[in-house]
Amino acid sequence: MADYDAVIIGAGLSGLCSGALLTHHGLKVLLLEKRSYVGGRAASIKHGKHILDDGPHMPDESGDLEKLFKTLGLEYPELLPYPMGDGWINGEWISMREAFPLQEAREVLQEFAAISDEALNDYNDISVADWCKTRKNTEEWSTMFRYFAQLLLVGNKFEDLSMGELIFLLRIPLLQGKRLSQVGGTVSGGLTSLTEPLRDIIENNGGEIRLSCPVNDIVIDDGKVRGVEIETGDPLFPSQVLETEVIEAPVVICTLPIWDLFKVVSEDEFPGWYQDWIRDSGKRVSHIWSLIYAVEEPLWDIRTFRWVPRLPRTGTFGIFFQHQTYGDDADETQVNVVIQGNYRDLPDLNQWQCAKTRREVRRILKCLEEDAVELIPGLVEATKWRIGQASVFGLTEAPGNTAFHRPSMRVPAVENLYLLSDSIREARGLGMQSIAKASLELGELLNPMKNV
Ligand SMILES: Cc1cc2nc3c(=O)[nH]c(=O)nc-3n(C[C@H](O)[C@H](O)[C@H](O)COP(=O)(O)OP(=O)(O)OC[C@H]3O[C@@H](n4cnc5c(N)ncnc54)[C@H](O)[C@@H]3O)c2cc1C
Structure with missing residues (x-):
């Protein structure tokens, strides 16, 4: 008899x-996490009096996380939104409302809201820049859609981003009757306000989370999952090949980003076309890099989100936002200076082991710092400390590489192995919300009560 109903790789x-949904449905679940903490790319870290989120981490407006929390009987944490936006246009900060062709935009956005799923697919392989060229007033449209695309699709060059994906994301708040000026918000209390309640649900429902426990391989017999293999004991020598142990389970859910799939299962289990597809995905990723500054008081109106279409030194677009620090007795402000770009603009962080990559990363962060100092008066004098950060966000939403084109949660040739992450097809949408949506779908698929 299997040890668990399902093993989940990654916490x-x-x-x-x-894990929370499956334990809530009564399944016996084990989560195995390589690191010593939960949260993965959405981890919060305690630093002095602060709780720091690793990057911007603003859930958007789509509501799937709220739905998931509601399903689990949890209260969704408060979001701290940015109701106002400024753009750095022609050398000064101006309100986004002035920068955009709002009247004409309203009509076009209404058209987007009404588009059927089927019709939407006609836009998937058109770039945002090419779509703007079809409008009479290309320049103004470009300003507006560059802004939306850079923020929502986490890219830099709108020539490289998909209009279909952008319409998909813009449609969500429009259909819910929400305004587009609000680009989501940071999570009050930091990301632990999302991750800790989920962790509690798992543990309170008899689920188990093992930290510092990397999965070595997924065990598959005759095309069917049998469980996972972990290494046992501590190595005496760096070259030592450790003994292994199998944890049996009829279902395995792999939550690594899809480009890392073959780190936990041999590619030999899959047909050649699928191996190529997965391997290729790792080359087409987008990045988020940030500098986080701690200052005593906000350096501009804290409710205003700032956008710079092209920073002078990094050459990428930039976003600046602030929030009060999270933490019981934290009373400072965090200034976040962020750039986003895809695999063409920024060094490949998967090559971090190479000195050349590390040198380039530090050079770009230095440029970002100089850009921030130029555009945020008083930053240097106000700064108490700062942290630089560079990470892979997810797959680039480029034509031909959108969620529409991505591998599904069901894999070919292996039964009962499921993929779950923001980089699969069912997670069409943005980051954390898209994960909640795909999790709800997988939770329903594996819910033992569904067919009773
Ligand atoms: C800087 C940054 C900013 C972001 N900002 C936003 C935002 O503003 N809004 C938004 O919606 N989304 C944002 N995202 C995206 C969001 O963080 C991700 O969509 C989400 O965190 C991905 O979660 P995941 O569980 O699918 O993957 P991961 O977080 O990557 O989880 C995979 C887990 O698997 C573990 N693991 C790896 N190998 C093994 C192994 N062999 N055995 C066991 N465990 C293993 C990893 O340690 C990790 O914990 C951002 C991402 C980054 C990096």
Whole structure:
């Protein structure tokens, strides 16, 4: 008899969402996490009096996380939104409302809201820049859609981003009657306000989370999952090949980003076309890099989100936002200076082991710092400390590489192995919300009560 009903590899948001849903449905679940903490790419870290989220981490407006929390009987944490936006246009900060062709935009956005799912697919392989060229007033449209695309699709060049994906994301708040000026918000209390309640649900429902426990391989017999293999004991020599142990389970859910799939299962289990597809995905990723500054008081109106279409030194677009620090007795402000770009703009962080990559990363962060100092008066004098950060966000939403084109949660040739992350097809949408949506779908699929 199997040890568990399901083993989940990874305790990032995907592992926690799916683990919470499955234990809630009565399944016996084990989560195995390589690191010593949960949260993965959505981890919060305590630093002095602060709780720091690793990057911007603003859930958007789509509501899937709220739905998941409601399903689990949890209260969804408060979001701290940015109701106002400024753009750095022609050398000064101006309100986004002035920068955009709002009247004409309203009509076009209404058209987007009304588009059927089928019709939407016609836009998937058109870039945002090419779509703007079809409008009479290309320049103004470009300003507006560059802004939306850079923020929502986490890219830099709108020539490289998909209009279909952008319409998909814009449609969500429009259909819910929400305004587009609000680009989501940071999570009050930091990301632990999302991850800890999910962790509690898992543990309170008899689920188990093992930290510092990397999965070595997924065990598959005759095309069917049998469980996972972990290494046992401590190595005496760096070259030592450790003994292994199998944890049996009829279902395995892998929550690594899809480009890392073959780190936990041999590619030999899959047909050649699928191996190529997965391997290729790792080359087409987008990045988020940030500098986080701690200052005593906000350096501009804290409710205003700032956007710079092209920073002078990094050459990428930038976003600046502030929030009060999270933490019981924290009373400072965090200034976040962020750039986003895809694999064409920024060094490949998967090559971090190479000195050349590390040198380039530090050079770009230095440029970002100089850009921030130029555009945020008083930053240097106000700064108490700062942290630089560079990480892979997810797959680039480029034509031909959108969620529409991505591998599904069901894999070919292996029964009962499921993929769950923001980089699968069912997670069409943005980051954390998209994970909640895909988790709800997987939770329903594996819910033992569904067919009773
Ligand atoms: C800097 C940054 C900013 C972001 N900002 C936003 C935002 O503003 N809004 C938004 O919606 N989304 C944002 N995201 C995206 C969001 O963080 C991700 O979509 C989400 O965290 C991914 O969760 P996941 O569980 O699918 O993957 P991961 O978090 O990558 O989880 C995978 C887990 O698997 C573990 N693991 C790896 N190998 C093994 C192994 N062999 N055995 C066991 N465990 C293993 C990892 O340690 C990790 O914990 C951002 C991402 C980054 C990096």
